[in-house]
Amino acid sequence: MKNLLDNSLxxxxxxxxxxxxxxxxxxxxxxxxxxxxxxxxxIDFRSALQGVLDGRSGALALATTARGHMSGxxxxxxxxxxxxxxxxxxxxxGNTVNMDVExxxxxxxxxxxxxxxxxxxxxxxxxxxxxxxx
Amino acid sequence: xxxxxxxxIAGSALxxxxxxxxxxxxxxxxxxxxxxxxxxxxxAKQVVFAARPVVGGSKDAVGVxxxxxxxSAAPMRLVxxxxxxxxxxxxxxxxxxxxxxxxxxxxxxxxRSYQNNVEVMNTARTLLQRTLQIGAQ
Numbered sequence: 234m235k236n237l238l239d240n241s242l243x244x245x246x247x248x249x250x251x252x253x254x255x256x257x258x259x260x261x262x263x264x265x266x267x268x269x270x271x272x273x274x275x276i277d278f279r280s281a282l283q284g285v286l287d288g289r290s291g292a293l294a295l296a297t298t299a300r301g302h303m304s305g306x307x308x309x310x311x312x313x314x315x316x317x318x319x320x321x322x323x324x325x326x327g328n329t330v331n332m333d334v335e336x337x338x339x340x341x342x343x344x345x346x347x348x349x350x351x352x353x354x355x356x357x358x359x360x361x362x363x364x365x366x367x
Numbered sequence: 368x369x370x371x372x373x374x375x376i377a378g379s380a381l382x383x384x385x386x387x388x389x390x391x392x393x394x395x396x397x398x399x400x401x402x403x404x405x406x407x408x409x410x411a412k413q414v415v416f417a418a419r420p421v422v423g424g425s426k427d428a429v430g431v432x433x434x435x436x437x438x439s440a441a442p443m444r445l446v447x448x449x450x451x452x453x454x455x456x457x458x459x460x461x462x463x464x465x466x467x468x469x470x471x472x473x474x475x476x477x478x479r480s481y482q483n484n485v486e487v488m489n490t491a492r493t494l495l496q497r498t499l500q501i502g503a504q
Contacts, residue, residue: 253369264380
């Protein structure tokens with residue numbers, strides 16, 4: 234039986250994972266702001282979280298019959314939700330990082346991450362109070 | 368873990384930007400070096416950045432790497448100084464092809480990018496600390 238704590242933590246855990254993954258993508262975008270031909274990437278948080286909660290993140294099984302074939306196994310289940318960012322202003326060197334957009338997204342994502350941590354802490358302390366009978 | 372990768376990504380960017388800043392500093396310092404180590408006038412150097420997955424991270428953790436340092440192909444600056452011992456038969460001295468304005472712009476851009484990545488690192492550190500404190504009363 235899945236207990237109450239598991240169930241209530243599940244969505245926050247998935248959210249935290251997704252936010253940490255998104256933070257990594259945004260950090261990559263910011264790091265590569267001056268790299269020619271780099272294309273900025275991001276995930277749509279809502280669809281990614283929904284996908285993870287629905288369990289739509291399982292790796293695809295592909296038959297590999299030759300050495301050059303790709304395994305089809307993703308290193309991270311969230312990988313399939315990664316999309317390229319729509320270009321706002323084209324750069325001559327093919328870079329699509331818009332620093333304002335990236336910084337805003339990074340700040341926003343950080344707040345969301347902190348919010349998730351706060352939710353988890355709140356749940357845990359609530360449980361603790363219930364256990365100790367206060 | 369994704370959050371720890373952020374340090375590797377931002378760290379690689381800090382490294383790349385500081386190499387770029389170093390190169391800019393050499394170019395600016397040698398803007399008037401008529402004779403470099405090889406006896407020729409100094410040639411401006413530029414770094415080439417490439418996006419590379421960070422060591423130990425997944426392929427989504429894309430950091431920056433300086434793949435090479437190239438010498439500028441711009442023509443040398445010719446200055447008419449017939450009395451200079453380095454002058455050629457026509458009285459012109461070959462000066463380095465450093466474009467000072469370009470270098471200043473490079474310097475500002477590199478330092479801004481550096482600052483951005485430091486901020487990314489600071490934020491990641493705060494978030495990781497919060498994560499480690501989950502459940503602590």
